[in-house]
Amino acid sequence: MTPAHFDGLMPVVIFMALAVILFTGGHFASVLLAPKKPSHGKSTPYECGEIPVGSAWSMFNVRFYVVGLIFIIFDVESVLMFPVASIFRELNDMGQGGYALIIFLSFISVLIEGIAYCWRKGDLDWVKSFQVSTKNNKN
Amino acid sequence: MMGLASYLLISLILFVAGLVVMIARKNIVAILLGIELILNASALNFVAYSRYVTNNLDGHIFSLFIIVVAAAEAAVGLAIVIRFFQIKETVHVDEATQLRN
Amino acid sequence: MFAQLLFAMSALLTVGGAIAVVVTKNIMHSCIFLLACLIGVAGLYATLGADFVAVTQIMVYVGGIVILMLFAVMLTGGKDFVSRAQNLLGLAPSMGNKWTFSIAILVSIVFLLTNISLIGNIVRSHAPKTFGNDYPSTVSQIGHLLVKDHVLAFELSSVLLLGALVGAAIIARPRKQ
Amino acid sequence: MNQTVVSYLSQYEFYDIILEAFGNNEGLLAFVIYSLFAVIIVALCATIGGLGTYAERKISADIQQRLGPNRVGPYGILQFLADGVKMMTKEDVMPFTADKMLFYLAPCLALVGVFATLAVLPWSSGFIMADMNVGIFYLIAISSLVGVSVFLGGYASNSKWSMLGGMRGASQIISYEIPVTISILAIVLLAGGMSFGAIVGHQKGLPTNWFIFHNPFAFVAFFVYFIGALAETNRAPFDLPEAESELVSGYHTEYTGMRFGFFALAEYIEVFVVCGVAAALFLGGSNLPFDISFDILPIQLVEVVIFMTKTLLLYYVVIWIRWTFPRLRVDQLMSICWKYLTPIAIVNLCGCAIWLVVFNGRSFAQIVFGGHH
Numbered sequence: 001m002t003p004a005h006f007d008g009l010m011p012v013v014i015f016m017a018l019a020v021i022l023f024t025g026g027h028f029a030s031v032l033l034a035p036k037k038p039s040h041g042k043s044t045p046y047e048c049g050e051i052p053v054g055s056a057w058s059m060f061n062v063r064f065y066v067v068g069l070i071f072i073i074f075d076v077e078s079v080l081m082f083p084v085a086s087i088f089r090e091l092n093d094m095g096q097g098g099y100a101l102i103i104f105l106s107f108i109s110v111l112i113e114g115i116a117y118c119w120r121k122g123d124l125d126w127v128k129s130f131q132v133s134t135k136n137n138k139n
Numbered sequence: 140m141m142g143l144a145s146y147l148l149i150s151l152i153l154f155v156a157g158l159v160v161m162i163a164r165k166n167i168v169a170i171l172l173g174i175e176l177i178l179n180a181s182a183l184n185f186v187a188y189s190r191y192v193t194n195n196l197d198g199h200i201f202s203l204f205i206i207v208v209a210a211a212e213a214a215v216g217l218a219i220v221i222r223f224f225q226i227k228e229t230v231h232v233d234e235a236t237q238l239r240n
Numbered sequence: 241m242f243a244q245l246l247f248a249m250s251a252l253l254t255v256g257g258a259i260a261v262v263v264t265k266n267i268m269h270s271c272i273f274l275l276a277c278l279i280g281v282a283g284l285y286a287t288l289g290a291d292f293v294a295v296t297q298i299m300v301y302v303g304g305i306v307i308l309m310l311f312a313v314m315l316t317g318g319k320d321f322v323s324r325a326q327n328l329l330g331l332a333p334s335m336g337n338k339w340t341f342s343i344a345i346l347v348s349i350v351f352l353l354t355n356i357s358l359i360g361n362i363v364r365s366h367a368p369k370t371f372g373n374d375y376p377s378t379v380s381q382i383g384h385l386l387v388k389d390h391v392l393a394f395e396l397s398s399v400l401l402l403g404a405l406v407g408a409a410i411i412a413r414p415r416k417q
Numbered sequence: 418m419n420q421t422v423v424s425y426l427s428q429y430e431f432y433d434i435i436l437e438a439f440g441n442n443e444g445l446l447a448f449v450i451y452s453l454f455a456v457i458i459v460a461l462c463a464t465i466g467g468l469g470t471y472a473e474r475k476i477s478a479d480i481q482q483r484l485g486p487n488r489v490g491p492y493g494i495l496q497f498l499a500d501g502v503k504m505m506t507k508e509d510v511m512p513f514t515a516d517k518m519l520f521y522l523a524p525c526l527a528l529v530g531v532f533a534t535l536a537v538l539p540w541s542s543g544f545i546m547a548d549m550n551v552g553i554f555y556l557i558a559i560s561s562l563v564g565v566s567v568f569l570g571g572y573a574s575n576s577k578w579s580m581l582g583g584m585r586g587a588s589q590i591i592s593y594e595i596p597v598t599i600s601i602l603a604i605v606l607l608a609g610g611m612s613f614g615a616i617v618g619h620q621k622g623l624p625t626n627w628f629i630f631h632n633p634f635a636f637v638a639f640f641v642y643f644i645g646a647l648a649e650t651n652r653a654p655f656d657l658p659e660a661e662s663e664l665v666s667g668y669h670t671e672y673t674g675m676r677f678g679f680f681a682l683a684e685y686i687e688v689f690v691v692c693g694v695a696a697a698l699f700l701g702g703s704n705l706p707f708d709i710s711f712d713i714l715p716i717q718l719v720e721v722v723i724f725m726t727k728t729l730l731l732y733y734v735v736i737w738i739r740w741t742f743p744r745l746r747v748d749q750l751m752s753i754c755w756k757y758l759t760p761i762a763i764v765n766l767c768g769c770a771i772w773l774v775v776f777n778g779r780s781f782a783q784i785v786f787g788g789h790h
Contacts, residue, residue, distance in 0.1 A: 083382045114401070
């Protein structure tokens, strides 16, 4: 009941555990060694000497989300391309290179359409919203 | 310990947790979290069945596409949430009473 | 031994994360517990020998969906949004009273028992089959399945993702007021 | 699972003797060997990370014609130890508005994400910790934890500078993951497998067999990968999330003492890891320059040295770039990623696929100088 397969995954767990151990160890050491003199001024968020107004957890511009959106679509497409890419050479050696190439390129062409659409609509421009707001100001 | 039943039990817990989140929460983002949990429960079931029952990889393909669809669903769902917030200034699900705008 | 350990840790992470998602009120913390839960599910996939699905889970969920959700939480006012409804133990999400809850519990128990007996039948009918401890590489097999048996789903998924991209970009795009 | 440290060592006789001592419990012995090597690698990487800060200051001083650190130890080489001690004895300050749980969690996540990538780095043909079949894919996936930790570090501090830096950092890291992933996809295509063992094993022999010289598209893919990796690790000229002249210090503005140290350590080790991946994927990895094959232990050490040499040369280039180029603007950053690197990477991928089919998998050098496949 000990498949040797899983022993190969051991390093992953060991490294993660080492990271946690190192983190807690370093934290513990700093608790032991570091001075503890808390004061109100010290634990105020740093804003170059100004007294902070309001919380930083406020609303952000929606372009961050649009970037994340384009990212996740490309991410998922690359996930689907990985297994096909890893057998591409094998298929080519089996004489099915043309078939694999057609499948692969048609998959990528849809990907290219997505990026072309976002490019044309200006979702890839970071400063677009500024231009919109200046137009409004002129009006 | 590692049998089909334990995987099904875990996926049952995931499903119930997702369902409870969907029912009890009023924040739309939290409801999307619940949907992710439910989708994960079903994907886990597919892989567990493909290991213990059918012993081929069709279950893996299924859960792969579940993950793909989950990503698309999250992208569109969160976009709707953000648009909803821009209009209504809230993410409370009871405020979503209109189909247009 | 290690397999059991991996399974136990993953299961603990999954179940604990799922329960924490339910009971936490702070939506930001919920997202992080969801992250833990999803990593646990990836570990469970690994114990099932589904290495490619496990890594896909980490790649899409941890790298993509959770970050997207964190962004969305920030874009919708952060954690300042506090649910007006009470949480699970308060039982006040305006969804019924004692009677409806007790009926719901009864129905769910019946449903659960039915499901358990169904699953038990499946397990029993397949019980003697053990597929041994061979865990072949799933990557090349999944690749072959994707370009042969499931090629239509493979191609259509790219179209689905294109549709999701275009639709979500139209919805979320900042527009002139 | 292919070759690992344990399966490599098990071909020697002393392995059997040790196995006897462990009561023939292979799992336990594997655990001990893995733990031993993991501790060695982590110690090595922590030292490299520490020396990285020293090298950074020394090389920048060299470029700017200064002396740099020169007080602690000969040529100031023990500076990083002094820095470490200083960090440990610094007071731990947390803003009272902070989200305590996430504030503790963020550096830990960064550390976990970076350390987990060390498990698949191919140090040599024998000394590879986990040669998973999904190796490079796993590395890309698990290192995206760093993006989450950057966002969380910015969020949990509840300071405006941190929040801005965290948002910027997360969106930059995820954006540049796309060209990096697609460039790696081109190499997976050429190697016909995702495991590091297969990829490195494919580049044996003369440097003309390295994937960077396989075809013109792969040559471009290397530069796309390298630029993207610089941005993914928040290195200059892409260090906008921590731009000190506009955001104070970005997402770790509020972090002090040991927790700041862990963020810095994770960042330096991540630079080392991406350089190692570049060396393994494009520059032949740990292969000896000529097709020498003695399968004895000292050769493994030579291979480790070769791998480290390539990696550290790339590390030097990273530091060199930092002190040479000015920082980009945010809009330039995004347009470089989405309008230049990503289309170029997609063209590279298509080009590699077509090259593979048209020339039947032969590399550029094999076509020009002849030779067999």
